[in-house]
Amino acid sequence: MRRTKVPPLDEDKILDAPIGLDAEVLGGKDLGPLSPRQTSSKRKKGRAKGAWILVGFLLGVGVAGFLFWELTPRTETVSRGTHSSSLFSYPVQGIRVQRTGPDKGDGQGQDSTVLLREQTLRVRYGKETVRFVSVERDPSIWARMLTVFLSPPRLYFEGSVVEPGQDLMVATAPERSLTYEFSLKSQPGAAPLARFFLELEMSAETWTARAKQLKEPQAQRACLEQALKAEPGNVDVLLALGNLLWEQNETLAAAERFEELLKRSPKHKEAAAALASIYQKSKPKRALEMYRLLSEIDPDNTLEHLKQMAQLQERLGISPVETYRKILSLKKNDPDAQRGLDTLYAKQVERAQQAEKKGELSQAIQQMKQALELHPSKEGKAYLATLHNNLAYSLAKQGKYKEAIPHYEASLKLEESAVTHLNLADAYAKTKQMDNALKSLEKAWGMKPKEQEVVKNLLLLWAELLTQKKDLQGAIAKLKELHARFPKDPEAAKMLAAAYWNQKDLAKALEVLKEVPQLMSSHPPKARAEIHGMLGDLYRALGDQEKNVKGRISRYDEALKEYKAALALNKGDTQIQKKKEELEKERMALVKRSLRAS
Structure with a gap:
């Protein structure tokens, strides 16, 4: 209530001190009577004190209401969730982080920044690191006052405390998520005071690098x-x-x-x-x-x-x-390559041999040609020479002597062989190259072959070629060598007799040819008949040379005997039958002439 105005005191009136208030109470000082000025000053001080009391009362009421409001717990809703807010909560502004990367601006690749509530920090994974430095408080005066009494909250990630200086990137795993939430809490399990988000920026390079880190x-x-x-x-x-x-x-x-x-x-x-x-x-x-x-x-x-x-x-x-x-x-002489070529040679030759056994000579020749397209190793020269010879022989069997000759020659360049020389001589002979054929035979004979079949064929061919060249003496020499080596061979005796006959030495021809029927006792009748026919012709030729009639008739009788033996073995031989009949007439004429002369 408002005070009524008190009339001023007269200056000449002196107020007595209150009862019980003496000089001792006043500190032993004797104040004495108050002047009018002192009395006015005292009144002013009393009014100021009342004003301050009023202000204090009002402030007290305001603080009490404010405290009631702030001490009542509540939450604030934000876009990504909720967090606790109270006047007496720690006044969080954000968290300070230090980014380190190749393009940060302090000259050392570092950048310190404050991450505010609900803010998202985008980081290039694998190229930057983000370290938690500290919790940043609100800069207001009230916040400063509160921090005197409150402990700062701690940063949490998935229930674990993140200590200052710790790299936040360690907790990330981009294969699981690209966005991570960190929160400030006063204690574990409490509602977050503030939240912050870390978002990873990934490139192909960083994804690949991450994959290498995983197991x-x-x-x-x-x-x-x-x-x-x-x-x-x-x-x-x-x-x-x-x-x-x-x-x-x-x-x-x-x-x-x-x-x-x-x-x-x-x-x-x-x-x-x-x-x-x-x-x-x-x-x-x-x-x-x-x-x-x-x-x-x-x-x-x-x-x-x-x-x-x-x-x-x-x-x-x-x-x-x-x-x-x-x-x-x-790599010269590589064992694997050489072995491979050797295997191919064998397979090609095997195919050729199989084709030849089936009578498919053209196919065998083709296989052999393919084999010859291979270049053998040094150790395979002998085998390649055999391939050349076999291919040439296959060609020769088909009558392709001109095509066979180059392969025989190639074989001889790789490996000298009496057989190949003999085959080449035969091919030369078939193509009318007599001189080359004789040279090949001489080379074959000079190698002194041990195979009886090779020697026999060599001497036979040699004698045949010399006969064709009208070198009868040379031919007889080879045939005599042949007959000496193979005395029981009827073919050798037959050819020697023929050579003597060609040389007009009928006596030696008869001497050799008379041995043949006995040598051919086991031969087919037709072959034996042929020899008897030859003997008949030889006896007739000898008879023609006889000047004495009786001697001629005697030879003719021998000839007729051989013709009859031939016909006994081969009754259908009309040519022998005709010769026999002609000779019988001629003999009869000689007998009549002899009788008239006597």
Whole structure:
């Protein structure tokens, strides 16, 4: 209530001190009577004191209401969730973090920043690190007062405390999530005072790097597939994903990645090698293409790639000859290549022999030609010489002597052989090259062959050629050598007798030819009949030379005897029958003439 105005005191009136208030109470001072000025000052002080009391009361009421409001718990709703807010909560402004990366602005690749409530920090994974530095309080005066009495909250991630200086990126795993929430709490389990978000920015490179850090294949695959989405066609990612799938035995999926990689990079060595291995059994033609590519783009391992090519070519029925040649050009006398060629030789010769046994000579010749297209190793010269000789012999059997001759000559260049010289001489003879044929026979004879069949055929051919050249003495010499070596051979005796006959030495011819029927006792009748016919002709020729009639008749009788023996063995031989009849008439005429003369 308002006070009434008190009339001023008269200056001449003196107020007595209150009862019980003496000088001792006043500190031992004797105040004495108050002047009018002192009395006025005292009144002013009393009014100021009342005003301050009023202000204090009002402030007290205000503070009490404010405290009641603030001490009542409540929550504030924000876009990503809720957090606790109270006047007596720690006045959080945010958290200070230090980003470190190649392009931060302090000259050392570092950047310190305050992350405010609900703010999202985007970080390039693998290129930047983010360290938690401290909790930042509100800069207001009230916040400063509160921090005297309150402990700062702690930063939590998934229930674990994040200590100052700790790298926030350690807690991230991009294969699980790209966004992470950190919260400030006064204690574990309490409602968050503030939240902050970390968002990872990923590239193909960082996804790939992350995959390399992981051990679980499915997580690795997830990272690599994300990398491929970030940068489709990235050859490094395709290679890594292909290798991972291959290791997990997902060969089809792995092959698709490697094939896509080769489309992007046609000379990619690792992708080609992987596909070659994957397709080795399932797709040998494609594997062959890969090994051919590797032999061109991987010079350090060309030999191995070529050997793999040769193996696949044999599986596919493709001639690996050129591949083996390349191997030998890179590494002379390579055992694998030589062994491969030797195997091919054997297979080709075997095919030729099988075809020849079936009577398919043209097919046998073709196989032999293919065998001769191979270039053998030094150790295989003898075998190649045999191939040349066999091919030439096959051609000769078909009457293709001109085509056979070059192969015989090639065989002799590789290896000297009496058989090959003999075969070549026969081919020369069949093509009217008599001089070359005789030279080949001389070379064959000079090698002193031990095979009886070779010696026999050599001397027979030699005598035949000399006879054709009208060198009867030379022919008789070879046939005498033949008859001496093979005295029981009727063919040798027959040819020697024929040679003597051609030389008009009928007596020696008869001497040799008379031995033949006995030698041919086991021969077919027709062959024996032929010898008896020859003896009949020889006796008749001897009779024609006789000047004495009786001597001539005697020879004719011998001739008729042989003709009869021939007809007994071969009754259908009309030519012998005719000769017999003519000779009988001639003999009868001689007998009549002899009788008249006597």
